[in-house]
Amino acid sequence: MKNKYLLDRKKLKKGDLILTAEPTKQSKGIRVVTLGRYSHAAIWVGGTMIEATLKGVFSKNAQRLLVDNPEHLAVYRSKVPLSQEITEKICEYAQSQVGSLYAISEAALMLPMRLLDLKESKKQFCSRLVACSYEYAGFDLQNLRNPNFCSPRQLSLCKAFQKVEGIVKEAQKSEIAFAQTTDPVTKNLGDTYEWLNKVRDLVSATPALCQAYDIQAQNDVSRLLLNHPEFDQTVTGFMRSTDYLTYFNHDRSTNPYRYDRLSMLKKIRQFPLNAGDFLEEELRKEPDSFNKFEKNIVATIHHLGLRRVDYFLEHLKLYRNLMNEGLVRMEVIAFGFDSIGETESADGVKKLANYARHYVKRADEVLSQ
Structure with a gap:
């Protein structure tokens, strides 16, 4: 079997830039046009990476990112340590763009559009998503002058970043096998775009809306319904017609x-010799997931205070259920640590579980009103 390579996720930090190249005509074409080594960019937000592809903006498990050549995978990181505030803003922006459409024409014509100083759309392409996440956080991109029209090559040459060495490793057989299994995110992505596309069609067909609203991500739908609650039942119906709201326990x-x-x-x-390491790996993604669900719950409760419509109620139920699934996982992991005598680790996980329990309870209180 030919060797495969992937990222050592333990060494990744929030905000890391993930640059890749593939042995495809499209990838080679991008590298030729941009005179660069890489054709694609993504950003690590903790537990997952966010990327913009032809299918749109979505999250991806880095364990599924395999390459044949270790030179085709690299991580770049800020030369100056990022503060927690800036890191959270970078990740917040990237995650808020999930569901956005891909800017095909702008990606293909980025050089002339940059030279002509043309206005960008709200759509995304890979390197724009990464650069604009940093711009949103107020990060100094130094010699990267136009985040909206930059290439993966320009990201790799940006003086604000440096390449991280020793973060690409050879994949084990089990890791290769996992990467080739069906990705459940694909199903959720399809459901998300299905109902978002219906909202886009609704807005396009309504003269009073099409000039004021460019529906890319869920934040745009929230703004629409805060101002036009008369469309709530229609939009919520779009969501309910998919598995988007019920896929939380897959x-x-x-x-x-x-x-x-x-x-x-x-x-x-x-894992008789390294059960603790196994449990640590299971635990690794949970704090970042909890942080995201917490923000979603708080934001949705705020929206419900402005407009108590079904769209926000359904989302609060969804985020509550996602947080509760995480709570169950934490309780089981804590039990696992206790079973191997690592009580200190178990106590730490129980504290994290209590954190999740608080937000599940808070959501339940709002839903019961």
Whole structure:
């Protein structure tokens, strides 16, 4: 089997730039036109990466990012350590763009559009998403003058960043096998774009709306319904017609050991020498997920205070359910640590579980009003 390479996720930091190249005609064409080594860019937001492809903006598990050549995968990081505030703003912007459409023409014509100082649209392409995430946070991009029309090559040459060495590793057989399994994110992505596209069509067909609203991401839909609640039932109906609101527990069927104590004990027995490392890896993504769900719950409760419409109620239920799934996972992980005698680690996980429990309760209180 030919060697494959991937990122060592343990070494990634929030805000890291992930640059890649592929052995495809499209990738080679981009590299020729831009005179660069890389053809694609993504950004690590903790637990997952956000990227803009022809399918749109969505999150992707870095464990599924495999390359044949280690030179085709690189990570760039700010030369100056990022403050927590700037880091959170960078990630906030990137995550807020999930659901946006891909700016095909702007990506293809970025050089003339940059030279002619033309106005950008709200759509995204890979390097724009990354650069604008940093611009949104007020980060000094130094010699990167136009974040809206930059290429992966320009990101790699930006004086604000430096290449991180020793972060690309050879993939093990188990890692290759996982990367080739069906990605559940694809299903959720399809559902998200299905209902968002219906909202876009609704706005385009309504003269009173099409001039005022450019629907790219969910934030745009929220703004629409805050100002025009008469469209709430229609938009909420679009969501309910997909699995978007009910897909929160898909992981239970894929990884049942994360939600059942007996199954977790059986899983731990597969790692007699490094059960603690296995549990640490299971825990790794949870704090960032909780942080995202917390922000979503707080923002949605705020929106409900302005307009108590079904669209926001359904989203609060969704975020509450996602947080509760995380709570269950934390309780099972804590049980796992206790079972191998690592009580200090178990206590830390229990504190994280209490954090999640607080926001589940807060959401329940609002939903019961």
